[in-house]
Amino acid sequence: MSAEKTTRITIDADSLRSQVRDKSVRVLDIRKEDDYKQSHIQGAVNLPLASLLADDSPQKVLQLAQSYGIDDETPVVVYDDTFGALASRVAWTLQYVGHDDVSLLDVTFGRWKKMGLETSTDQISYSKKTHSLKLRPEILATVDYLESVKEKKETVLVDNRERLNYLDNHIPGAINIPYRMLASEDNILRPKEDLKKLIQNRNIQPNSEIITYCGSVGTLSGLGYYALKSIGMPNVKLYVRSFKEWKSLEKPTASQKDANYWDLSAE
Numbered sequence: 001m002s003a004e005k006t007t008r009i010t011i012d013a014d015s016l017r018s019q020v021r022d023k024s025v026r027v028l029d030i031r032k033e034d035d036y037k038q039s040h041i042q043g044a045v046n047l048p049l050a051s052l053l054a055d056d057s058p059q060k061v062l063q064l065a066q067s068y069g070i071d072d073e074t075p076v077v078v079y080d081d082t083f084g085a086l087a088s089r090v091a092w093t094l095q096y097v098g099h100d101d102v103s104l105l106d107v108t109f110g111r112w113k114k115m116g117l118e119t120s121t122d123q124i125s126y127s128k129k130t131h132s133l134k135l136r137p138e139i140l141a142t143v144d145y146l147e148s149v150k151e152k153k154e155t156v157l158v159d160n161r162e163r164l165n166y167l168d169n170h171i172p173g174a175i176n177i178p179y180r181m182l183a184s185e186d187n188i189l190r191p192k193e194d195l196k197k198l199i200q201n202r203n204i205q206p207n208s209e210i211i212t213y214c215g216s217v218g219t220l221s222g223l224g225y226y227a228l229k230s231i232g233m234p235n236v237k238l239y240v241r242s243f244k245e246w247k248s249l250e251k252p253t254a255s256q257k258d259a260n261y262w263d264l265s266a267e
Contacts, residue, residue, distance in 0.1 A: 009230040010106040010189060011077055013117060016041075019075065020118075026070050026126070030080040030087050031109065041079065041112060042120040049086045053217055058097045062133055065094060069126025072099070079105035079112075084188030085179065088222030092238055098134030104226060106187045139225075141211045141237040143245055146171075155209045156202075160224040161243070165215065171246055172254040174213075175202055179220040182227045189223075195231050206233065213239035213246075 011019075019025035020043045027044040029036050036046040045068050052064065070076060076094060080086040087104050094102045105112075113119060149155045150173055157174040159166045166176040181198065184190045190198075204210065210228055214220035218240040228236045247253065 007101050008103050009226055010187075011103040012106050013112060013115060016077055016105060017117060019077070025075045025077055026068060028068065028076060028078045028087075028090060029109070030078060030090050031082075035081070037121065037123070039113070039119045039121060041109070042118045042122075043124060044079075044120075045124050045126065047090065049080075049089060049219075052090055052093060056093055058133060058135060061093055061097050062131055065097070065099065066128050066131050069129050070094075070099065071129040071131050074099075074101065074129070076102040077105055078102065079107075079109055081109040083108060083179070083183055083223070084226075085219040085223045087188075088226050089217065089219045092139070092218070092222045092225060092240075096136050096139060098132060098136060104188060106189065108188065111186060139237055141213075141239040143239075143241065143249060143251070145237075146211060146239055146246075147251075149209065149211075152209075154205075154207065155211065156204050158210055158212045158221075158224055158228075159243075160212055160214045160220040167256045169243075169247075169253050169255050171213065171243065172252055174254075177202065177224060179214070179223050182223055189227050189230055192231050195227055199228070199231065199233075204233075207235075208233075209235045209237070211237045211239050213242040216242055216244040218242055 020027065027041055028047045029040045029044040030047055030049050032048050033046055047068065076099065078087040078091045084104055091102045091104055150157055157171055159170050159174040159176050160179045163176060163178050182189055210233060212221035212224040218238055221238055221242060225236055225238045
């Protein structure tokens with residue numbers, strides 16, 4: 001069965017409220033523990049991003065998922081209060097280890113509260129469940145893979161960092177789509193038509209292989225990954241170790257020292 005057969009990339013607040021009331025979903029709050037304890041979406045369990053990044057090996061991720069009561073069939077919704085980037089990294093990681101049904105809440109927790117929706121301070125736990133391991137290497141780009149394909153015409157490398165960081169130093173051949181361009185005022189991702197126009201303006205073809213990266217751990221580029229998936233791009237990979245690893249391995253980099261720093265490539 002296809003991982004994207006029925007799963008939505010994002011889920012709206014009303015739909016999540018209904019699923020929470022039906023107790024038909026596992027909601028993961030990716031914020032820090034102190035923030036979670038103060039207030040969170042009703043029924044949500046806390047999975048701080050730092051806990052996942054401490055060891056994001058497939059076996060450890062699977063153990064974490066199981067400890068939150070997630071089996072192969074459990075619908076999962078992930079949210080944060082950081083424009084969706086942290087939630088995206090966790091959602092991608094669950095997808096990579098083979099969890100098909102994972103969506104991003106299309107608003108931040110701050111927005112959820114401003115909308116007057118239900119919150120709770122209850123500490124939630126669930127019985128451990130069993131989840132199989134079905135790695136999806138087709139959504140992961142390693143440094144070796146990146147080196148093998150980055151010169152290919154059909155491969156597009158997307159740097160999701162701030163414009164100034166990109167201009168200062170980036171992987172040769174990469175184009176820049178800053179993460180801030182992916183969101184709207186209210187939602188973690190812009191409407192699909194806006195995103196499609198953004199991609200078309202970058203001359204990215206529907207059949208392109210797209211690899212996203214950011215500064216270090218794949219958060220900003222995780223959001224980039226899901227922005228591309230939300231408009232139906234079929235072949236998207238996340239270079240999860242990103243520019244930090246690339247530089248540490250002393251791979252070649254490029255810069256645009258004489259570029260117009262006020263050129264934000266907005267549209």
